[in-house]
Amino acid sequence: MLINVFLIVVLAVCVVTDLRKRKIYNKVIFPSLLVALSLNIASAGFSGLGDALLGFAAGLALLLIPYILGGMGAGDVKLLGLIGALKGSGFVLETFIYTAVIGAMLAIIVIIMRGGFKKSLGVGMPYGVAIAGGAVLALLMDVELL
Template identity: 30%
Template sequence: MAIEWIVLLSLAGYAALIDFRKHRIPNSLVVLGIAAGLAGQVFGAGWSGLGTSAISAAIGFAIFIPLYALGGMAAGDVKLMAMVGTFMAPQQALLASLLALMAGGVGGLLLIAMHGQLRQTLIRYTVMLGTHRYLVPAKDEVAGKRFPYAIAILLGTLGSMLWFEFAR
């Protein structure tokens, strides 16, 4: 089991590094990770591991795809979360996805606060909630800039791994 976790954390860590530097996650990295996750599940649980891997990937994908559809994240983030799921049991993929969402939310708020734009952003969101219309962030507003969400996915993955390791 340890080898799969090392592979997963290496892939997720590399994706986070690339996303931080270039604001993209290469498809080749995601495909390699999916292949490794599927192979690890089959090796560990036989052919039934293939089904487990597919369900877990679908969980990560299903949780993140609405955010992509609403313009809140890039397609690479959705694919990366699905890749992470291939290494996990369904419950763990669900926890990793939810922890990644929380890490992304906290990270985004910290970034906005560090730039002194928390009040400005909260006002914009309050207006949007009241009018049910999207207001584009100002050009200088950090909320409108790209966010390397692979870092949040890495943190959610690590958190899920630690939870399932120490909660036994």
Template identity: 35%
Template sequence: MITKIILLAILLISFYTDVKSRKILNIVTLPAILFAFVYYLSFQGLDGFLFSGKGFLVGLGLLILPYMLGGMGAGDVKLMASIGALMGTSFVFYSFIYTALIGGLIAVVLIVKQKGFVNMIKTFLFAIVFIRSNLGSIHLANGNQSSISFPYGIAIVLGTLCSLIWGGF
């Protein structure tokens, strides 16, 4: 029960700070990770420590590659790792699946909203009709590259809440 309260607290704080300043604070995630390790070690011994450690590693592992490729910030990775440390391996995995679905939905809405999607489809169809050899490098019709970003912590928080409410599949 205490782990769920801590989880809700870090989710609410992270949501607020990510929307407000596009940062997920170390002062929120790192104490949560430390708490999870100490809590599970204290109450369940080595098995509890391993439960928390595996969840931490899975949470970290799920987002480390997108971080290394520049697709997200380190705060997002630490938030997912703290979720794993608090709730365990299967919970963080399901949270990640919900997060990916919600993040994809948010991205599609933002693309459609900026009409970049319509321009990209037009360019793609034009490239197919004229059988251009460089189909891999599709640009918007006006020649400008469009960059759409959003604070991914929102998707992480919403995905984790979905996992908390509905559980796995």
């Protein structure tokens, strides 16, 4: 439960900074990663550390190609990695799927608001909002919370 509360707080901070400055700051991600590793070690010992590291790697891997192709910021990649470090590889995969759906919906809204697809080309979107939405939706769908 503590991990879920911490995740929500971090997501809220990242959404605010992504909306205001279009950045997800390392000074939020890196200390949060240390907290994630510590919480997982405290709850499950060294196997918790292994799960957290696997989740972190999975989160990074999921957005690595979009980042390399220039369609994603490094902060977005690290945020998904952090989510994996906090909640594990299965959760980060679920978050990724929900994020893709939310991101597509946000892209459609941007296209409509800009007056068409051609006018929307090259317009960026704060994808941290979609990632946070995906994580919150995954939390809400998580059986443990019910």
